[in-house]
Amino acid sequence: MPVITKNKKSGELNKNIFPVNVLPVIFKDLVRGLNETLNYPIDYTGTAILTALATAIGTKVKAKVKDNWYEYGSLYTCILGNAGANKSHPLATIFDPIKKIDKQSHDEYTLKYKVYVDYQKLTSRERDLATPIREPVLKKMVLTNFTPEVLNKRLNDNHRGCTVLSDELASFFEGMNNYSKGDSSSTYLSFWSNQSTTIDRVGKHVPLFIEKPYLSIIGGLQPRLLSKVFKPKMMDSGLLQRFLFAYPQRVYKKPINDKVLDHKILKKYSDFISSYINITNSEGNQTRTLTWTDEAKNYFYNWHSKNCELVNAYSGNIKGEVISKFDIHFIRLSLILQIMEDPNSTEIVIKAVKGANALCKYYLNCSLKILKKIHNTVDHLNQLPEDKKRFYKTLKNKFITAEAIKLGAKFDLKERRLKDFLKDQYYFMKIKHGHYEKKYNTKINY
Numbered sequence: 001m002p003v004i005t006k007n008k009k010s011g012e013l014n015k016n017i018f019p020v021n022v023l024p025v026i027f028k029d030l031v032r033g034l035n036e037t038l039n040y041p042i043d044y045t046g047t048a049i050l051t052a053l054a055t056a057i058g059t060k061v062k063a064k065v066k067d068n069w070y071e072y073g074s075l076y077t078c079i080l081g082n083a084g085a086n087k088s089h090p091l092a093t094i095f096d097p098i099k100k101i102d103k104q105s106h107d108e109y110t111l112k113y114k115v116y117v118d119y120q121k122l123t124s125r126e127r128d129l130a131t132p133i134r135e136p137v138l139k140k141m142v143l144t145n146f147t148p149e150v151l152n153k154r155l156n157d158n159h160r161g162c163t164v165l166s167d168e169l170a171s172f173f174e175g176m177n178n179y180s181k182g183d184s185s186s187t188y189l190s191f192w193s194n195q196s197t198t199i200d201r202v203g204k205h206v207p208l209f210i211e212k213p214y215l216s217i218i219g220g221l222q223p224r225l226l227s228k229v230f231k232p233k234m235m236d237s238g239l240l241q242r243f244l245f246a247y248p249q250r251v252y253k254k255p256i257n258d259k260v261l262d263h264k265i266l267k268k269y270s271d272f273i274s275s276y277i278n279i280t281n282s283e284g285n286q287t288r289t290l291t292w293t294d295e296a297k298n299y300f301y302n303w304h305s306k307n308c309e310l311v312n313a314y315s316g317n318i319k320g321e322v323i324s325k326f327d328i329h330f331i332r333l334s335l336i337l338q339i340m341e342d343p344n345s346t347e348i349v350i351k352a353v354k355g356a357n358a359l360c361k362y363y364l365n366c367s368l369k370i371l372k373k374i375h376n377t378v379d380h381l382n383q384l385p386e387d388k389k390r391f392y393k394t395l396k397n398k399f400i401t402a403e404a405i406k407l408g409a410k411f412d413l414k415e416r417r418l419k420d421f422l423k424d425q426y427y428f429m430k431i432k433h434g435h436y437e438k439k440y441n442t443k444i445n446y
Contacts, residue, residue: 015249016247016249016362016365016366016369017249017362018042018043018046018047018246018248018362019355019358019359019361019362020032020042020046022337022354022355022358022359023046023049023337023340023355024337024340024341026268026269026272026340027046027049027269027340029265029268030045030049030265030266030268030269031045031046031049033261033262033265033266034090034093034261036259037257037259037260037261038089038093038261039086039254039256039257040086040089040090040093041081041085041086041090041248041251042248043079043246043247043248044079044081044086044087044090044091044246044248045090045093045094046246047077047079047218047244047246048079048090048091048093048094048095048218049094049269050075050077050333050336050359051075051077051163051216051218052094052095052097052098052273053073053273053336053339053340054073054074054075054163054216054332054336055095055098055141055142055161055162055163055216056098056141056273056276056277057072057073057276057335057336057339058072058073058141058159058160058161058214058280059072059159059160059161059212059214059285059287060160060280060283060286060287060288061073061287061288061289061290061335061339062287062288062289062290062335063289063290063292063331063332063334063335063348064289064290064291064292065331070289071328071331071332071335072161072194072212072214072332072335073332073335073336073339074161074191074192074194074214074215074216074332075216075217075218075244075329075332075336076188076192076216076217076218076242076243076244077216077217077218077243077244077245077246078169078218078219078220078221078243078244078245078246079091079218079219079220079221079245079246080220080221080222080223080226080245080246080247080366080370081220081222081223081247081248081251082222082223082224082251083222084253085251085253086251086253087167087220088167088220091165091167091218091219091220093266095142095163095165096270097269097270097273097274098141098142098163098273098277099142100274101141101274101277101278102140102141102142105138105139105140106138106140109136109137109138112136113135113136115133116133116134116135116136119132119133137157138154138157139154139157139158140154140158140162141158141160141161141162141163141277142162142163142165143162143163143164143165144164144165144166148184148187151164151215152197152199152208152210153208155191155210155213155214155215156208156209156210159212159285160214160280160281161213161214161215161216162214162215162216163215163216163217163218164215164216164217164218164219165218165219166217166218166219166220167219167220168219168220168221169217169219169220169221169229170221170222170225170228170229172217172219173229173234174229176188185234185237185239186237188215188217188239189237189238189239189242190213191213191214191215192215192242194212194213194214195213196209196210196211196212196213197209197210197213198210217243223247223370223373226370226373226374227373227374230374235318238321240322241318241321241322241324241325242325243367244329244363244366244367245363245366245367245369245370246363246366247366247369247370272343276339276343279343288346290335290338290345290346290347290348291346291347291348292347292348292353293347293348293349293350295349295350296334296347296348296349296350296352296353299350299353299354299357300330300331300334300353303330303353303357304327304330307323307326307327307330310323311323311324314423315420315423316420316421316423316424317423317424317425318371319368319371319425322364322367322368322371323364326360326363326364329356329360329363330353330356330357330360331356333355333356333359333360334348334352334353334355334356335348335352337351337352337355337356337359338352387411387412387413388411388413388421390411391407391408391410391411391413391418392427392438394407394411395407395438396438397437397438398431398435398436398437398438399435399436399437399438400434400435400436401419401422401434401436402434404418404422404436405418405419422436427439
């Protein structure tokens with residue numbers, strides 16, 4: 001059950017440790033080896049590996065949940081730590097094999113584009129005598145510095161998909177709307193859901209149609225920037241709710257040591273990534289569908305039932321919104337773990353779903369931790385819509401449900417909407433059945 005736990009005596013949160021044991025041996029050995037030799041935090045390397053595998057898998061595999069419900073394995077992930085916490089190095093090391101393939105594609109594209117340019121310089125008569133040459137297409141999997149227009153083009157050109165890799169996610173989010181007057185976060189919501197997208201641009205007679213956009217995101221972020229990055233609008237849009245956060249209990253800067261990583265460990269990982277990408281590239285644009293063994297499906301259904309109970313317990317609260325996305329995370333993590341175990345899989349087995357359960361527990365605890373941190377640093381009253389804000393300021397500090405309903409009617413707050421609002425633990429504390437207390441002592445100012 002993905003729920004945060006506390007130590008009964010101290011009330012402190014129990015240690016939330018990244019479940020490295022759920023990773024197949026090739027990846028588990030790499031996580032531990034990099035931790036022992038280069039002091040890479042396990043949470044960061046493990047999360048980077050999962051996102052790198054999501055990149056490698058792309059649209060080549062999807063999981064069938066039931067008729068008309070399929071999920072690909074894309075992930076939005078964020079690794080949290082203070083400056084000097086060693087966030088960038090794990091990303092660079094883990095994505096290096098994919099970047100090498102991108103470099104090879106870039107070099108081949110450069111040569112082909114030169115030939116294409118030379119062909120374009122020919123006269124009409126010379127072209128008639130020459131073999132026609134089409135403009136080549138550059139297929140990149142990892143993007144670090146780009147405009148929205150370039151991102152759309154890369155997703156359109158590369159059927160298997162792309163990943164945004166950013167050392168500092170704060171800069172990525174800051175630049176998200178630099179090229180648009182509107183809020184482009186809705187675009188990233190569509191990409192996360194792999195929903196077909198049409199991009200219309202002035203000067204382009206034919207709109208760009210991306211049938212199955214596949215995008216993953218990974219980057220680092222300092223905890224003190226959480227409230228700055230995930231502003232109320234970002235939370236209201238649902239973008240924060242779609243991220244998996246790796247947030248270790250503590251990350252200490254460790255002194256250098258003389259231990260050396262066995263090169264075979266890193267080579268096995270690199271070979272797995274490059275081999276999988278090259279083999280699946282040779283298969284064209286085919287997508288393999290994974291079904292579930294009966295045991296795995298029953299396990300997932302049982303997990304999903306408990307997760308629904310947790311979502312309903314936090315109805316009307318952002319915690320509920322975060323928890324509700326974990327059924328999608330569960331499926332995607334199950335798919336990724338299954339391919340990591342057996343690249344030729346046709347079914348998701350019990351080991352993969354048990355691993356997904358452990359990962360969901362870890363990531364949910366991290367999400368609740370960051371929500372608490374954001375809550376402690378944000379003026380939540382200014383996040384409310386105007387009607388709720390004025391209602392809240394007018395409301396007595398201690399009140400009963402009937403009083404709230406009567407007052408809410410003056411602000412056009414329907415009874416059901418108001419009762420959902422009362423469940424929000426950011427603003428209210430339930431004393432006993434039907435009795436509440438505001439968490440913010442305010443006076444209305446007209």
